[in-house]
Amino acid sequence: MLGLMQRYPLLVSSLIVHAARHRSRSEVVSNLGGPTFHRTTYAEVERRSRRLARALTRLGVGLGDRVATLAWNDFRHLELYYGVSGMGAVCHTVNPRLSADDIAFIMTDAQDSIIFADPSFAPLLAEIAPAVNSCVRSVVLLSDAAGMKDVALAPGMRLYCYETLLAEADEDYVWPEFDENTASALCYTSGTTGRPKGVLYSHRATMLHTYAGNSAETFGIRSVDRILPAASMYHACAWGLPYCATMVGATLVLPGRHLDGASLFKMLESERVTMTAGVPTIWLGLLAHLRSSGERLTSLKRMLVAGSALPRLLVEEFTPMGVNVEQGWGMTETSPIVTYNSPTPASAVLTGEDAIRHRLRQGRAACGTDMKIVDAEGRELPWDGKAFGDFLVRGHWVCREYLNRGAEGAADSEGWLRTGDVCTIDPDGCAEIVDRSKDVIKSGGEWISSIALENIAVSHPAVAEAAIIAARHPKWQERPLLLVVPRAGAQIDKDELLGMFTGKVAKWWLPDDVLMLEELPHTATGKLNKLALRARYQDHLIESAKTQGQAR
Numbered sequence: 001m002l003g004l005m006q007r008y009p010l011l012v013s014s015l016i017v018h019a020a021r022h023r024s025r026s027e028v029v030s031n032l033g034g035p036t037f038h039r040t041t042y043a044e045v046e047r048r049s050r051r052l053a054r055a056l057t058r059l060g061v062g063l064g065d066r067v068a069t070l071a072w073n074d075f076r077h078l079e080l081y082y083g084v085s086g087m088g089a090v091c092h093t094v095n096p097r098l099s100a101d102d103i104a105f106i107m108t109d110a111q112d113s114i115i116f117a118d119p120s121f122a123p124l125l126a127e128i129a130p131a132v133n134s135c136v137r138s139v140v141l142l143s144d145a146a147g148m149k150d151v152a153l154a155p156g157m158r159l160y161c162y163e164t165l166l167a168e169a170d171e172d173y174v175w176p177e178f179d180e181n182t183a184s185a186l187c188y189t190s191g192t193t194g195r196p197k198g199v200l201y202s203h204r205a206t207m208l209h210t211y212a213g214n215s216a217e218t219f220g221i222r223s224v225d226r227i228l229p230a231a232s233m234y235h236a237c238a239w240g241l242p243y244c245a246t247m248v249g250a251t252l253v254l255p256g257r258h259l260d261g262a263s264l265f266k267m268l269e270s271e272r273v274t275m276t277a278g279v280p281t282i283w284l285g286l287l288a289h290l291r292s293s294g295e296r297l298t299s300l301k302r303m304l305v306a307g308s309a310l311p312r313l314l315v316e317e318f319t320p321m322g323v324n325v326e327q328g329w330g331m332t333e334t335s336p337i338v339t340y341n342s343p344t345p346a347s348a349v350l351t352g353e354d355a356i357r358h359r360l361r362q363g364r365a366a367c368g369t370d371m372k373i374v375d376a377e378g379r380e381l382p383w384d385g386k387a388f389g390d391f392l393v394r395g396h397w398v399c400r401e402y403l404n405r406g407a408e409g410a411a412d413s414e415g416w417l418r419t420g421d422v423c424t425i426d427p428d429g430c431a432e433i434v435d436r437s438k439d440v441i442k443s444g445g446e447w448i449s450s451i452a453l454e455n456i457a458v459s460h461p462a463v464a465e466a467a468i469i470a471a472r473h474p475k476w477q478e479r480p481l482l483l484v485v486p487r488a489g490a491q492i493d494k495d496e497l498l499g500m501f502t503g504k505v506a507k508w509w510l511p512d513d514v515l516m517l518e519e520l521p522h523t524a525t526g527k528l529n530k531l532a533l534r535a536r537y538q539d540h541l542i543e544s545a546k547t548q549g550q551a552r
Contacts, residue, residue: 008177009177009178009179009180009203009204010180010203010204010207010208011086011175011177011178011180011203011207012081012082012085012086012184012203012206012207012243013082013085013086013175014207015082015207015210015243015246015247016042016045016046016049016082016086016246017046017175018247019042019043019045019046019246019247019249020042020043020045020046020047022249023042023223023248023249024041024042024043025041025043026041026042026223026249026250026251027039027040027041027251027252028040028041028042028045028075028078028251028252028254029251029252029253029254029271030073030074030075030254030256031074031254031255031256031258031263031267032074032256033256033257033258037267037270037271038074038075040075042246042249045075045078045079045082046082047171048079048083048166049079049082049083049086050083050171050172050173050175051083051166051169051170051171051173052079052080052083052084052165052166052169053083053084053086053087053173053175054169054170054171054172054173055165055166055168055169056083056084056087056089056114057087057173058169059114059138059160059165060113060137061084061087061089061113061114062088062089063087063088063089063178063182064088064089064090064182064183065089065090065113066089066090066092066110066111066112066113066186067080067084067089067090067091067092067112067113067114067116068092068094068107068110068112068114068115068116068136069091069092069093069094069115069116069117069234070094070096070103070115070116070117070118070121070124070125070234071093071116071117071118071142071233071234072118072232072233072256072257073229073232073233073238073254073255073256073257074254074256075254076116076142076162077142077233077254078233078242078252078254080116081185081233081237081242081243085184085185085203086175087173087175087176088176088178088182090110090183090184090185090186090200091184091185091186092107092110092112092185092186092187093185093186093187093233093234093235093237094106094107094188094234095188095190095232095234095235095524095525096121096124096234097524097525098190098196098524100124100127100128101131102195102196103124103128104128104131104132105195105196106188106196106198107128107132107135107136108131108132108134108135109198109403109404110186110188110198110403111135112132112135112136113135113136113137113138114136114137114138114139114140115132115136115138115139115140116140116142116162117139117140117141117142118141118142118143118257119141119142119143119147119148119149120257122141122149122150122151125139125151125153126151126152126153129151129152129153129154129157130154132154133153133154133155133156133157136157137156137157137158138157138158138159138160139151139153139157139158139159139160140159140160140161140162140165141159141160141161141162142162143161143162143163144161144162144163144164145161145163145164148161180202180203180204180207181202181203181204182202182203183200183201183202183203184201184202184203184206185200185201185206185237186198186199186200186201186403187199187201187234187235187236187237187332188332189332189333190332190523190524190525190527197402197403197405197409198402198403198404198405199332199333199399199402199403200399200403201237201335201397204396205335205396205397206237206240206243206335206397208368208396208397209240209243209335209337209368209396209397210240210243210244210247211247212337212366212367212368212369212397213240213241213243213244213337213366214244214247214248215366215367216342217340217342217364217366217367218328218337218340218342218366219241219244219275219304219340221244221245221247221248221250221275222248222250223248223249223250224250224274225245225248225250225251225274225275226250226251226253226271226272226273226274226275226299227241227244227245227250227251227252227253227273227274227275227276228253228254228255228264228267228268228271228273228275228276228277229241229242229245229252229254229255229276229277229278230255230259230264230276230277230278230279230282231277231278231279231306231307232525233254235307235332235525236330236331236332236335236336237335238277239277239304239306239328239330239336239337240335240336240337241277251271253267253271253273255267259278259282259285260285260289261285261286261287261288261289261290262289262293264282264285264286264289265286265289265290265293265295265297268297268299268300269297269298269299272299273299273300274299274300274301274302275300275301275302275303275304276300276302276303276304277303277304277305277306278304278305278307278526279305279306279307279308279525279526279527280305280307280308280309280310280311280314281308281465281522281526281527282526283303283305283314283318284311284313284314284458284464284465287313287314287317287318288464288487296321297318297321297322297323300321300322300323301322301323301324302323302324302326303318303323303324303325303326304326304327304328305325305326305327306327306328306329306330306336307525307526307527308526308527308528309360309433309451309454309455310325310327310359310360311454311455311458311459312356312360312455312456312458312459313455313458313459315356315359315360316356316459325359326340326341326342326359327340327341327359327360327361327362327363328340328341328362328363329362329363329431329433331419333398333399333417333419334369334393334395334397334398334399334417335397335398337366338365338366338369338371338393338395338398339362339363339364339365339366339369339371339431340363340364340366341358341359341361341362341363341364341430342363342364344364344428344430346428347428347430358430360432360455361426361430361431361432362423362430362431362432362433363430363431364428364429364430364431365393365395365429365431366395368395368396368397369393369394369395369396369397369398370393370394370395371391371392371393371394371425371431372392372416372425373387373388373389373390373391373392373423373424373425374389374390374392375389375390376389376390383425383426383427383429384426384427385424385425385426385427385432386424387424388422388423388424388434388447389422389423390418390419390421390422390423390437391418391419391420391421391422391423391431391433392416392417392418392419393416393417393419394411394414394415394416394417395415398411398415398417399411399417400415420436420437420438421433421434421435421436421437422434422435422436422437422440422447433451434447434449434451434452435447435449435450435451436530438530438531439469439470439530440470441468441469441470441478441479441480442470442477442478443473443476443477443478443479443480443508444475444476444477446508448480448509450467450468450469450470450480450530452505452509453468453480453482453501453505453509453511454466454467454468456500456501456504456505457482457484457497457500459500460492460497460500461487461490462486462487462490462491462492463484463485463486463487463492463497464484464485464486464487464488464490465484465485465520465528466482466483466484466485467482467483467484467520467528467530467533468480468481468482468483468511469481469483469530469533469534469537469538470534470538471512471513471537471538471539471540471541471542472538472539472541472542473512473541473542474542474545479511479512479541480509480510480511480512481511481512481513481515481537481540481541482497482498482511482513482514482515483514483515483517483520483533483537484497484514484515484516484517485516485517485518485519485520486516492514492516494514497514498510498511498514512541513540513541513544515537515540520533521533
């Protein structure tokens with residue numbers, strides 16, 4: 001027997017339709033780099049998104065066609081989120097920080113038909129045009145006529161102005177209904193271990209992820225909130241925050257390309273932002289600005305840190321300002337949120353060191369997802385907070401397989417997807433990432449967590465950033481090597497820095513050496529590029545041993 005309830009497909013367009021009808025005056029604020037911020041409303045975003053859908057139809061875009069974006073976090077990119085997906089096409093958010101070769105690869109792999117690009121990417125468009133003209137027939141610059149630039153495109157590719165297209169389009173477009181399993185958006189992995197892989201989201205998965213994201217156990221966003229996603233809209237759809245904010249009509253504050261500490265502070269303060277989210281690198285930059293300027297945050301209440309492990313330093317520095325630093329875990333393949341470190345009856349009463357230690361965990365699984373840890377033979381390990389193994393997840397918004405890859409990297413027959421992380425889970429179901437499987441240090445058959453060591457290193461007041469990598473060792477196979485970037489004008493004593501680890505970790509975990517660097521490389525998504533660091537420094541200990549032997 002079936003229920004007798006009304007049934008409508010779960011479609012992304014329903015979010016902006018609801019916001020336009022029931023939260024019409026709520027603002028969307030964008031930093032476009034001018035003297036003042038651009039301001040619009042959800043009602044205007046929905047109206048312009050319908051014009052965009054009409055313009056796309058005139059350009060020959062239909063159901064299932066892929067539409068690429070090379071854009072920052074701003075109102076026009078938000079219109080693309082809804083206009084493209086709402087008409088049944090696929091919004092392919094391309095990471096502009098990838099190499100031109102990788103960008104050309106993923107656009108041809110996705111068979112994008114149109115590119116919508118910020119004018120600042122004109123040189124990049126000219127560089128990739130010859131490699132993508134087999135599929136891309138049009139390029140639209142996200143600008144008005146005054147901001148248009150000349151772009152050297154390949155033969156057969158046409159250039160359009162975004163605002164001109166919208167001005168010429170009618171706004172009588174009616175959002176269509178179609179199967180909720182239809183693809184809505186496409187994001188590619190950053191490709192640090194090979195070619196980027198496409199993760200194809202569906203309307204159903206995105207809507208379920210949005211509902212879960214807005215539960216009190218995760219983002220818990222309300223209409224009175226003012227949300228600044230410092231996570232890029234080309235990186236796992238800015239962690240779903242543009243959808244979650246739209247669902248409840250929260251003010252959406254979009255920073256554009258301006259993610260330096262000074263620019264973020266100005267926008268956080270002037271727009272009275274209550275919640276923000278981004279990778280640790282961004283918040284370390286904000287912290288450096290606050291330290292140098294003496295300024296403090298006065299409106300921000302919550303800071304979500306994800307993408308990389310939460311550094312203890314952020315908890316210690318932002319908590320006294322009244323900012324609750326929270327952590328979640330996910331990946332492009334999981335839409336992305338799977339776990340969130342929300343309080344439990346047991347953790348809510350913790351104080352001091354115990355409270356900080358608990359905050360550094362990745363949290364419990366959101367309803368709609370599941371997780372487990374397994375050993376090398378695939379046997380599930382106990383949730384005792386001690387056993388650690390490969391971290392597997394599944395759920396309504398977890399990738400089944402990669403675009404055009406078939407069984408390669410697909411989830412298993414029960415839906416379990418290997419994340420590439422090593423993890424422990426405590427009896428309360430709280431997960432703690434020990435390391436990436438490719439980053440964990442295997443010393444003499446025992447594992448050492450690079451994350452735990454990095455958290456200690458960055459707590460040193462003279463350290464701006466730190467990375468631990470596995471360096472080859474003639475006896476122990478691998479040993480930890482600490483790479484640090486000193487703060488501007490600061491000097492770091494190696495012995496003093498190493499002394500900070502004493503008593504906090506086992507003696508055999510202590511780094512074998514410390515190297516001072518001017519900067520550390522980062523991936524296109526803002527994470528430390530340990531692959532590049534290992535390639536450069538993995539033989540440091542062996543070479544040092546040889547040098548010392550020759551000296552003797």
